[in-house]
Amino acid sequence: MARAIWTGSVSFGLVNIPVGLFSATQEHQVHFHQFEKGTSSRIRNKRVNEDSGDEVDYDDIVKGAEVGDDEYVMLTQEELESVEPGTSRTIDISDFVEAAEIDPIFYQKSYFLAPTDETAKKAYALLVGAMDKAERVGVATFVMRGKQYLAAIRPKDGVLVLETMYFADEVRDPKKELDNLPGRASSRGKDLKMAVDLIETLTTSWNPKNYRDTYTERVEKLIDAKKKDRVVVTQPDREESEEKVVDLLAALQASVDTSKKHRAGNTQDVAPVRTRKRGPEDVDLDDLPKKQLVELAKELEIEGRSKMSAADLRKAITKAKSDRGGRRRRAS
Secondary structure, three states: OOOOOEEEEEEEOOEEEEEEEEEOOOOOOOOOOOEOOOOOOEOOOOOEOOOOOOEOOHHHOOEEEEEEOOEEEEEOHHHHHHOOOOOOOEEEEEEEEOHHHOOHHHEEEEEEEEEOOHHHHHHHHHHHHHHHHHOOEEEEEEEEOOEEEEEEEEEEOOEEEEEEEOOHHHOOOHHHHOOOOOOOOOOOOHHHHHHHHHHHHOOOOOOHHHOOOHHHHHHHHHHHHHHOOEEEEOOOOOOOOOOOOOOHHHHHHHHHHHHHHOOOOOOOOOOOOEEEEOOHHHOOHHHOOHHHHHHHHHHOOOOOHHHOOHHHHHHHHHHHHHHHHHHHHHHO
16 A cells, blocks of 8 residues: 655645645666676765765765855754745645646656545545536645645546646746757748648557557566576667668658558567577676686686686686687688
8 A cells, every 4th residue: 555755635725635645656767786897796885075085974964055166155954944945734726727728848746645534535526526627727835845846736537636846947948048949940831741741640549558668678678687697689770771861851751651550659669688598708707706707717618727817717718719709600
């Protein structure tokens, strides 16, 4: 059962509805640790004084705001807490707007709002039904973890969804940030019509299940393959056509022609991850300790291996692998 990351109430006019806030999404992420190359020793981060090199306890660390070149104002945790937003536990809906009026660039992260007890369910259902019928989104502010948020609240399948949002001064102006934007496109011309035709050909109904995080899937398969002592066989990139299309209209026409068999989503034509048994030629010698180097040298039938240093073993193994590859090429 999910745990609420924040509890309080939604204020709707004179009505207060006790609610809990729950994460609505989770990101795909493969977690990696850091190791020193050639060993199994973890890398750890420490807080150190850059002048003395000594490690500093967390309780002895204060925050500093830069006010000039190498000039800082130091602030204690107590001082920061004194100017934090109030400890209000209310999500105060101040306005209702049409969803289409909010540019998606303002949205940050999605959460579910749920009633915290049986007595809140009736008022909660009333707010969901009223917003659904009015087809409006509630705009609210609230405080969570010492930070004030702007939020949009909307009904979805009988549940209130809260989207944290950026404030207006947190969204950058592209005209000020980007210096190479084209002028407004002409509304006439065959190339524009062809581009519109391409968009219409690729238009489909939105279905989130049509799209997958194929990169994370391939990373997970790579990890599984290495765990089973196998290597991944990658496919070569598609060769580019020698005759490159430089005419925009021709490129659009070619795109329209090839898009007639379009299927929605990003999962088609995704090359599968192929693996094969790992051999001596696949091993990164710098990653291996001496014990494993000796075992690999034994597999390659290298004489005198037990008396060699790790560096000598790597040289001998590299030479043996090279000789083996040469024999294979001559045999073929």
